[in-house]
Amino acid sequence: MFTTNLSEPVSSTGDYPLFAPTVVPAAPRAAAATPPRRDETALADVLRHPGIWRRGTAKAPRSDALPTGIADLDALLPGGGWPRGALSEILVAQDGLGECSLLLPALATLTQARKRVVLVAPPYAPYAPALAAAGVDLAQLVHIDASATDTHWTAEQCLRAGCCGAVLNWLPRSDYRQLRRLQLAAETGGTFGFVFRPLSAAHEASPAALRLRLEPGAMEPRLEIIKCRGRFGEQAHALGLRA
Amino acid sequence: MFWACLHYPRLALEALHSDVPVDRPHAIVDGPQQRRHVVLANAAAGKAGVRAQQPLASAQLLCPRLAVTPRDESAERHALASLADHAYRYSADVSIAPPDTLFLEVGASLKLFGGWPALERRIRADIDRLGYTCVLAAAPTATAARVFTACRSTIALPALAQLPLALEAAPIVAGGFEAKTIATLYGMGMRTLGDLFRLPRAELARRIGQRALDHLDRMRGLVAETLPRWQPPPRYARRIEFGYGIDSHGALVFPLQRLVREFAQFLAARDGGVQRFILELGHERDALTRIEVGLLAPQRDAASLLELARARLERVELVAPVHALALRADDLPPLCPLHRDLFETNRHEQFDWPALVERLRARLGDAALQGLACVADHRPDRASRFVPLGARPPAPTAAPAARPFWLLQRPLPLRGRPARVLAGPERIESGWWDEHDQRRDYYIIETRDGQRAWAFIATGCAPDRDAPWTLQGWFA
Incomplete structure (x- = not known):
């Protein structure tokens, strides 16, 4: 099975990349037992094209990523962390599940490297002692107050400018088109874009490179990867937080 | 040379800029009241024989329709x-x-x-x-x-x-x-x-x-x-008058563009920049609306000046039709352009950030962008505060215990009962000196929905299910 990795996979559901059913046997035993047929070698030539990469074998062409600080999560993400120059969507059922704390190690790393972190229209006031205790350099933190109509514009400006390390957005209502703009802006600026959205948005299509779902579990919140660009074939992953 | x-x-x-039509004979006159002479005549008057240095009396004899304006x-x-x-x-x-x-x-x-x-x-x-x-x-x-x-x-x-x-x-x-x-x-x-x-x-x-x-x-x-x-001159002022009242922002953009472009040319000509300028909307009966446009650093690029001025203008409500638009700048500091790196290593971070801040402030208002700082106070609602952007916050003191990511500015009564008490109590008793006395026992609790919250009850109450819990923040 192969696909081109040139752009966002077009998906009807948006959550899983849509692919053709398996056509190339991946098992080497089968290839060893029978001599290679003519059409298979022809296919191998096609597969050598640089614009084509094979599922399962090729690493995602991600240049760099920022470790999340959670070893289990890093192991599941293709670059070993939050993707740079892309949106990472975090879908939360309700406040207080540790959704922001998920980002704190990454924010601490960024701010200590003197990169700005911008919070666009957060729902509550961020609490300085908590951030400082997590190692976030408050001098690099910028809080932007924007009305609901200006939120998308502000987020896009910050993502596109390229002078912010990370931009955190809270977007209770946004459609695919608006998110696509933000994703493109993040690509242009090479910025880490984080979007917090309600869980109800999980079934909608999204252009974000990474989508995480955070839900309350029996003992601890459950984190589930529902989409991850550059990683295919495996079922959604769930891991517990706050062990 | x-x-x-x-x-x-x-x-x-x-x-x-007189209102005499071009085709009407017109002359500028000068000299003492009794012996006025023509200084300059327009083409129509010249055709009638009016010449410079001619006494006004002869000019009027040659051309009875002559409009006369003193110099x-x-x-x-x-x-x-x-x-x-x-x-x-x-x-x-x-x-x-x-x-x-x-x-x-x-x-x-x-x-x-x-x-x-x-x-x-x-x-x-x-x-x-x-x-x-x-x-x-x-x-x-x-x-x-x-x-x-x-x-x-x-x-x-x-x-x-x-x-x-x-x-x-x-x-x-x-x-x-x-x-x-x-x-x-x-x-x-x-x-x-x-x-x-x-x-x-x-x-x-x-x-x-x-x-x-x-x-x-x-x-x-x-x-x-x-x-x-x-x-x-070290200052700049230009004014455009309209013959009619303009009552929409869209129609003001065109004259604004002209004003700003001329201004940028002026700045370029004197190799200066501008850090603060004022737009004045003139209404009827000399009423004025003043819009201040402030920048973080001196600038003179027409496009960015226009973008900022326009954003500021669009935020202002037009109280009355606008009859004149003026641009004034009283202080024109020298411009020191930032040097860009030849090898574009750092995405011009130090260069783009002020421009971004200006763009955001122009649209969202000056107070929209803030920094965050810790304050050495034990009372939770005073331990964190917003500071103007760029202010160097004091070094934070270590928090004594776990603190939530979100803090409610106004504590709310907790809906429902906590499912579990995870940690606490942490007694915070402070503020007796400034009339905002607080005596609270803080607990980290978990709600039935699995949310972690920071809530308090008044000192002296037992943390049981019937205690009056008040929600202070979320461990988001």
């Missing part, structure tokens, strides 16, 4: 200063010769503008756009250039050696001598400057005096000229 002389022969008329010398001075302003972009060495002439040393600017023909075209287009009539000539000395314009010649003569030959044919009256000297020379039978050049110096000096002789020498480049250098 290569001097361009810009002579505005119709400045007295053109500086007035306004301050308007002329203003117009000339604004023309000098425009000329300043072509040369750093501009000199004003009142009442109606400018000199520009363009020798140093020729290469920049691609030679004299290109520069001349630009200057002419500029003056046409402003609506003035100008005679333009260039010569190695300013005095000679002035003689050429007085002869209505548009010659451009770069070589000093050819200057005496080119000047020979010019009549004495165009030479720029005093009236008395001209009369003397006419009495002597001199008609052209060539006649003068041929006379022996000593004889000439005895008859017309040393001053006139020096003038002749300066004209031919034998003696250095000294011209007063004009300095552009």
Whole structure:
């Protein structure tokens, strides 16, 4: 099975990349037992094209990523962390599940490297002692107050400018088109874009490179990867937080 | 040296912006009340026989429909200063010769503008756009250039050696001598400057005096000229009046664009920037709406100035129709452009950030962007506060215990009962000195939905299910 990795996979559901059913046997035993047929070698030539990469074998062409600080999560993400120059969507059922704390190690790393972190229209006031205790350099933190109509514009400006390390957005209502703009802006600026959205948005299509779902579990919140660009074939992953 | 002389022969008329129609005979008059004489007549009056220096009575006899306006010398001075302003972009060495002439040393600017023909075209287009009539000539000395314009010649003569030959044919009256000297020379039978050049110096000096002789020498480049250098004013103000009231933002954008573009040109010409300027919307009966546009660092790029001014303008509610739009800047600091890295290593972070902040502040308001700082206070709602952007917050003190990511500015009664108490109590008792006394026991609790919250109960209550829990923050 192969696909081109040139752009966002077009998906009807948006959550899983849509692919053709398996056509190339991946098992080497089968290839060893029978001599290679003519059409298979022809296919191998096609597969050598640089614009084509094979599922399962090729690493995602991600240049760099920022470790999340959670070893289990890093192991599941293709670059070993939050993707740079892309949106990472975090879908939360309700406040207080540790959704922001998920980002704190990454924010601490960024701010200590003197990169700005911008919070666009957060729902509550961020609490300085908590951030400082997590190692976030408050001098690099910028809080932007924007009305609901200006939120998308502000987020896009910050993502596109390229002078912010990370931009955190809270977007209770946004459609695919608006998110696509933000994703493109993040690509242009090479910025880490984080979007917090309600869980109800999980079934909608999204252009974000990474989508995480955070839900309350029996003992601890459950984190589930529902989409991850550059990683295919495996079922959604769930891991517990706050062990 | 290569001097361009810009002579505005119709400045007295053109500086007035009068409402007399162009095809009506119109004359500017000057002189004492009883003996007024014509200073300048427009084309229609000229056709009727009205001439400069004519007594007003004769002019009115020749042309009974003549509209008469007294001369306004301050308007002329203003117009000339604004023309000098425009000329300043072509040369750093501009000199004003009142009442109606400018000199520009363009020798140093020729290469920049691609030679004299290109520069001349630009200057002419500029003056046409402003609506003035100008005679333009260039010569190695300013005095000679002035003689050429007085002869209505548009010659451009770069070589000093050819200057005496080119000047020979010019009549004495165009030479720029005093009236008395001209009369003397006419009495002597001199008609052209060539006649003068041929006379022996000593004889000439005895008859017309040393001053006139020096003038002749300066004209031919034998003696250095000294011209007063004009300095552009350190402030800027322009106003556009509309003949009607504008009541929508969209219609204001076009005049704003014109104002800002002119302003940017002005800034570029004087190699300055602007950090703060004011837009004034004039309403009826002299009512004004003032919009201040502040920038983090001096700038002069027209596009970004326009974007900022426009964003500020669009945030203002138009209380009444706008009849005039003005742009004022009283302080024009020098511009020090940031240097970009040749090898684009760091995505120009230090360069883009101020621009981004300005763009955001222009649309969202000055107070929309804030920093966050810790305050050394045990009371949770006072331990964190917003600070202006760029303020250096004091180093945070270590928090005594776990603190939530979100803090509710106003604590709320907790809905439902906590499912579990995870940690606590942490007693916070403080503020008895400033009337905001707090005595609370804080707990980290988990709600039935699995949310972690920071909640408190008043001291003395047991943390049981019936206690009056108050929600202070979320461990988000």
